Amino acid sequence: MNFSKINWKQLGITAGIPLIILVILGFMPNYGWDYGVTLFSNFLFYIIISVSWTMFSGATGYISLATAAFYGIGIYAAALYGNTLPLYVVVLIGGVASFILAFIVGAITLRLKGIYFAMFTFGLVLLLKEVIFYWEIVIEGTRGRIVALESNETVYYYLLAIFVITMLVAYIIRKSKYGLALQSIGENEEAAAHTGVNVTMTKILTFAISAVFMGAVGVIMATKNTYVDPSTAFNPMMSFSPALMAIFGGMGNIYGPVLGAVIFTYIQEILQTGSLKNYYMLIFGAMLVATILYLPNGLMGLIQNLWRRIKGAKSAPTRG
Amino acid sequence: MHLLEGKGVTIHFGGLAALSEVDFYVDEGEVVGLIGPNGAGKTTLFNLISAALQPKPGEIMFKGKKINGLKPYQVCRLGIARTFQTVKLWGSLPVIENVRIGSLFGAQKRLAVDATTEAKELLEFVGLSDVAYAPAGGLTLANQKRVEVARALATKPELLLLDEIMSGLNQTELLEAMELVNKIHKKGVTVVVIEHVMKAIMGICDRIVVLNYGKKIAEGTPQEITNSEKVIEVYLGEKADVGS
Numbered sequence: 001m002n003f004s005k006i007n008w009k010q011l012g013i014t015a016g017i018p019l020i021i022l023v024i025l026g027f028m029p030n031y032g033w034d035y036g037v038t039l040f041s042n043f044l045f046y047i048i049i050s051v052s053w054t055m056f057s058g059a060t061g062y063i064s065l066a067t068a069a070f071y072g073i074g075i076y077a078a079a080l081y082g083n084t085l086p087l088y089v090v091v092l093i094g095g096v097a098s099f100i101l102a103f104i105v106g107a108i109t110l111r112l113k114g115i116y117f118a119m120f121t122f123g124l125v126l127l128l129k130e131v132i133f134y135w136e137i138v139i140e141g142t143r144g145r146i147v148a149l150e151s152n153e154t155v156y157y158y159l160l161a162i163f164v165i166t167m168l169v170a171y172i173i174r175k176s177k178y179g180l181a182l183q184s185i186g187e188n189e190e191a192a193a194h195t196g197v198n199v200t201m202t203k204i205l206t207f208a209i210s211a212v213f214m215g216a217v218g219v220i221m222a223t224k225n226t227y228v229d230p231s232t233a234f235n236p237m238m239s240f241s242p243a244l245m246a247i248f249g250g251m252g253n254i255y256g257p258v259l260g261a262v263i264f265t266y267i268q269e270i271l272q273t274g275s276l277k278n279y280y281m282l283i284f285g286a287m288l289v290a291t292i293l294y295l296p297n298g299l300m301g302l303i304q305n306l307w308r309r310i311k312g313a314k315s316a317p318t319r320g
Numbered sequence: 321m322h323l324l325e326g327k328g329v330t331i332h333f334g335g336l337a338a339l340s341e342v343d344f345y346v347d348e349g350e351v352v353g354l355i356g357p358n359g360a361g362k363t364t365l366f367n368l369i370s371a372a373l374q375p376k377p378g379e380i381m382f383k384g385k386k387i388n389g390l391k392p393y394q395v396c397r398l399g400i401a402r403t404f405q406t407v408k409l410w411g412s413l414p415v416i417e418n419v420r421i422g423s424l425f426g427a428q429k430r431l432a433v434d435a436t437t438e439a440k441e442l443l444e445f446v447g448l449s450d451v452a453y454a455p456a457g458g459l460t461l462a463n464q465k466r467v468e469v470a471r472a473l474a475t476k477p478e479l480l481l482l483d484e485i486m487s488g489l490n491q492t493e494l495l496e497a498m499e500l501v502n503k504i505h506k507k508g509v510t511v512v513v514i515e516h517v518m519k520a521i522m523g524i525c526d527r528i529v530v531l532n533y534g535k536k537i538a539e540g541t542p543q544e545i546t547n548s549e550k551v552i553e554v555y556l557g558e559k560a561d562v563g564s
Contacts, residue, residue: 177421177424177425177432177435180413180417180420180421180424181421181424181425183410183413184410184413184421187410187411187412187413188408188409188410190372190392190404190408191404191408191409191410192421193372193391193392193393193396194370194372194392194393194396194401194402194404195393195396195401195421195422195425195426195471195472195475196393196396196397196422196425196426196427196475197393197421197425198391198393198425199393200391
């Protein structure tokens with residue numbers, strides 16, 4: 001590293017703004033705004049899953065619908081160990097279990113291309129759900145489990161911590177040579193393989209790393225309710241939401257999925273509590289279709305285009 | 321010992337033998353031409369050498385070590401790089417990033433800073449310094465082929481497989497491409513070229529291998545090949561055409 005080449009002004013912006021936001025978020029529970037804590041917990045939660053989803057799927061173009069599976073693994077980790085082990089250990093268990101599952105599933109399925117990979121990963125969600133249902137009803141003779149409840153503040157701080165780690169990891173991956181390798185895989189896998197990129201390992205590892213956060217966040221979200229069963233733990237919506245949010249926000253930039261998650265979550269909050277609650281899926285759908293048709297690079301792409309125009313497009317765009 | 325050697329290399333696609341029992345070798349420092357009619361198995365042979373496909377049966381040795389059974393990235397890291405008949409660049413990435421990936425993941429892995437320097441040097445070498453930061457997808461075909469060459473060179477190959485880098489180029493571009501192959505050769509890289517442009521092949525190759533319907537039908541110096549009855553019959557056509 002050549003330290004004299006560091007652009008301090010740029011470093012101030014890239015590190016300073018996130019730090020300020022982090023401090024504001026850090027004191028959130030002290031503002032006496034109870035709804036704010038719940039709302040921002042939701043924001044953080046959806047940001048975590050859409051950013052971690054984008055880590056793998058955004059770069060490689062392999063659309064994974066397995067998010068609900070890893071999330072559900074986390075929920076079940078909370079149900080199984082939440083009463084006996086400290087919460088941070090359970091979060092680790094959820095993350096590690098998801099990593100292992102994703103590694104195995106990745107090793108088996110990442111040779112599948114396009115829609116086949118999406119279908120298989122979605123099948124994994126349904127498979128886990130049915131297997132656990134079977135296990136509970138036929139073998140244990142129960143249905144669902146009790147989860148130890150945690151306070152809103154605890155949930156919030158855990159989410160904040162996972163959020164910070166997720167963003168850091170996403171940032172590091174994107175800036176490192178593996179981020180470049182992932183992009184090259186997404187654009188032309190054959191060329192990547194012949195240029196020395198260990199395509200299979202890069203894909204499997206990134207898939208598994210992204211699953212860690214989905215599992216960890218599942219543990220935390222499980223403690224918001226006292227009861228879980230396979231249908232709530234392995235809810236297919238949890239597979240679609242991160243993909244929709246990331247596409248809406250734009251995947252060419254680390255802030256795209258963040259923006260998408262915040263806007264979608266907020267709209268969801270408004271619509272679900274207002275008089276339009278029966279129509280919110282419909283509105284989501286329409287928004288998504290409009291995004292894909294008119295904003296192929298998502299909201300972030302639109303913002304970048306506008307920014308470039310304002311700045312007078314001094315330098316040629318380096319990323320499409 | 322040959323740098324690259326194939327023994328009885330065979331591969332079937334369905335019932336069709338794309339290559340059958342081809343023996344070949346490439347010595348260090350050579351420029352070898354691989355010619356033959358469309359569908360003769362030239363690109364298939366490249367795919368086998370670069371491990372995109374596996375021979376069945378047959379054996380391919382690089383520096384005395386068997387390389388079939390390895391993955392493409394392993395073969396690349398051993399020192400065999402290739403370009404593609406239909407250009408396979410990462411179109412939305414800037415040209416320099418395309419080349420940097422080669423430096424970062426190739427035979428001699430570089431640190432990020434060194435990879436950038438090396439990529440710049442290679443772009444200079446192939447004459448693309450001006451467009452280093454433009455998206456690779458927006459370049460002309462001739463330039464995209466040059467980016468592929470630069471990317472392949474960035475992996476630090478001892479053996480470079482060039483698949484039709486001269487097809488579809490105009491006269492000026494063709495001369496430049498021939499010059500580029502000569503420059504690569506002078507760098508000490510052994511080159512195998514697939515080409516249909518006879519003038520280019522005859523001008524740059526030390527030795528030529530001719531394939532037809534998956535079989536090797538001739539091998540020799542450009543002179544011997546142009547005079548071979550068999551090659552004229554299946555590929556070159558009338559003698560008068562050669563070199564025109």
